Amino acid sequence: MLDFVQQLVSGIALGCVYGLIALGFVLVYKATEVVNFAQGDLMMLGGFFAFTFIGILGLNYWVGFAGAVICMALFGMLAERLVVRPILGYPQFSIIMATIGLGYFLRSVAGMIWGTDDFKIETPFSNGVLRIGSLVLAYDKLSVIAATIILCTLLYLFFNRTTLGTAMRASSENMLAAYYMGIPVKRVVSIVWAISAAVATCAGVLLAPITFIHSNVGLVLGLKAFPAAVLGGFGSIPGAVVGGVLIGVIESMAGFYLPEGWKDVAPYIVLLAVLLLKPEGLFGVHARKKV
Amino acid sequence: MRFLFKTDYDDDIRLFPHSGYVYSYGLLLIALLIAPYVLSSYVMSQLVFVCIYATVGVGLMILTGFTGQASLGHAAFLAIGAYTAAYLQQFNVPFPVYFLAAGLLTGVVGALVGFPALRLQGIYLVIATISFAFIVEEIMARWESVTNGNEGMRVKAVQLLGATVSRDDPTFYYLCLAVLVLTIVGTLNLLRSPTGRAFVAIRDSETAARSMGINVSLYKVKSFAISAAITGFAGVLFAHKLSFISPEMFTLQLSIEFIIVILIGGIFSLHGAVLGAIFLVMIDPFLTYLKDDMPGVIAGIAATLGASPERAGHIQDAASAFASANGLKGAIYGIIIVGFVLFEPLGLYGRWLKIKLFFQLFPLYKRATFKRQKIYVKSERNR
Secondary structure (H helix, E strand, O other): OHHHHHHHHHHHHHHHHHHHHHHHHHHHHHHOOOOOHHHHHHHHHHHHHHHHHHOOOOOOOOHHHHHHHHHHHHHHHHHHHHHHHHOOOOHHHHHHHHHHHHHHHHHHHHHHHHHHOOOOOOOOOOOEEEEEEOEEEEEEHHHHHHHHHHHHHHHHHHHHOOOHHHHHHHHHHHHHHHHHHHHHHHHHHHHHHHHHHHHHHHHHHHHHHHHOOOOHHHHHHHHHHHHHHHOOOOOOOHHHHHHHHHEEEEEHHHHHHHOOOOHHHHHHHHHHHHHHHHHOOOOOOOOOOOO | OOOOOOOOHHOOOOOOOOHHHHHHHHHHHHHHHEEEHHOOOOHHHHHHHHHHHHHHHHHHHHHHHHHOOOOOOOOHHHHHHHHHHHHHHHOOOHHHHHHOOOHHHHHHHHHHHHHHHOOOHHHHHHHHHHHHHHHHHHHHOOOOOOOOHHEEEEOEEEEEEEEEEOOOOOOHHHHHHHHHOOOOHHHHHHOHHHHHHOOOHHHHHHHHHHOOOOOHHHHHHHHHHHHHHHHHHHHHHHHHHHEEEEEHHOOOHHHHHHHHHHHHHOOOOOOHHHHHHHHHHHHHHHHHHHHHHHHHHHHHHHHHHHOOHHHHHHHHHHHHHOOOOHHHHHHHHHHHHHHHHHHOOOOHHHHHHHHHHHHHHHHHHHHHHHOOOOOOOOOOOOO
């Protein structure tokens, strides 16, 4: 029983990691119907920025964290301006390919600049564990869970309660109509990419003690976060986190109870099963067909 | 400019609309047939890869280009074809039998993937095919009694009509070329048949296709099966060409390369698959050139421009350091993909069409002919 609870808790912690990355996917999708395959690589780049500020320049952890978030927000706007804006509205497939290309580019450039070694950031919660009874939880994993909950709540409120959030939802429904209503659509899209890159950076920095930073981390984690976003129903912020937690728990349970090899495949099998039964994901909006 | 006067439907669906096609493709075929006697063995080896990639490209084109169903899992179909060949070869099954068996098995698997894909669209379909590819990759690595796991499998040379055809033999090249040509002709025939028309109709509007009486699910499954079977055939040749296969060859990276093939070539034309395959196969030799010769050339240019020998040496070092940097290939891939999506969405074939039109209309060509219409995002959620 204790094993089970321990696996469950570590699965939830892992799942929050995926959920945090999936949040970035969902944000961009919710506002522009664009699926950003480079999200994991934005996270990787954020981690490297933070590593540069904290590890190389020796800044305070929180200052470096904030610096990385700001830099990456600007970078997200730049990437949106250069790669996404010219093809916004074209078939999804083109945009998916463009972001895959962007991901390739970012990975290899990061590899050229920072090398292909693993890097680590010293954080205030790198060491130490929380003990509840005989349950053990590392602080770095707790920090991820806390950050996921906070960011998810903030973003949910932002999308549902603020004017800007409403504008974002409107421009994703129908961009032309949003223009007519006086929404500065281009700026809205820019802002959402900035927010999404900032969320990715948070994920990257918080993950640094757990997964380390190397140029391929974005690809590996991004491919796990992607099923999370789909499972929750693309476009639902709480869905991303729930999907992430589900994937994390499934992965950690499969790794513990099933023979070797199931750990990596189990999330995808569950994903396929869910898509078969509910093609729009667990929290997705049911699509109505109009001609 | 030539105007074709069509009087009935048969004129419209003719494989060779006019005699020019017969001459130009005949010449191309003759050139390809005498190629082994003219070109070096290295170039021939690359040509074999072009044939294999182009075959996969045609298969993927049927699914993605003509039926409009994106797939990022075609490496899995290639793997199934390759592993079927390698497995059956152990029992001395003759080449034609396991070649067909590989295609058949891959086609059946493709149809099975097609069923769950029926209800999925856009991004959900992409992620479902990625998941499928991951699962297949893991099965290949774990099913050790059949696939030999991560150790990989050796693939012996092709035994055809009692003769052994090694992978560097011109005969092997002819085999690959024959498969490619047959695939292309078969696909062209498919596309002018009711089935092909149905595929295109589904791509353009599923709702409209359904209201015209097309059984959308049936044709989607058919499209998946045909596309997978062609990829399976290519997989057999791929296994023979590499003579060794292991699960880590058939990763997401390979699926993305296949998508790059059709994206670069031009997504709505079979020419695109071939052009894209040539382009993709040429990237590696180009990188080798960049590493080996480019620094010298740059230094030479710098020297002729008046740089001192010492300075030219520095420039050469810098250039070679850049060219041999880790991951340059990834960066080049990235730039190529983004560049094509942004600036040449119709691919290399689209560029060729533009050049052709320029000369046909000579003084009257307008850039705006191919200009993309501005489209505004509309939610796909309440489509």
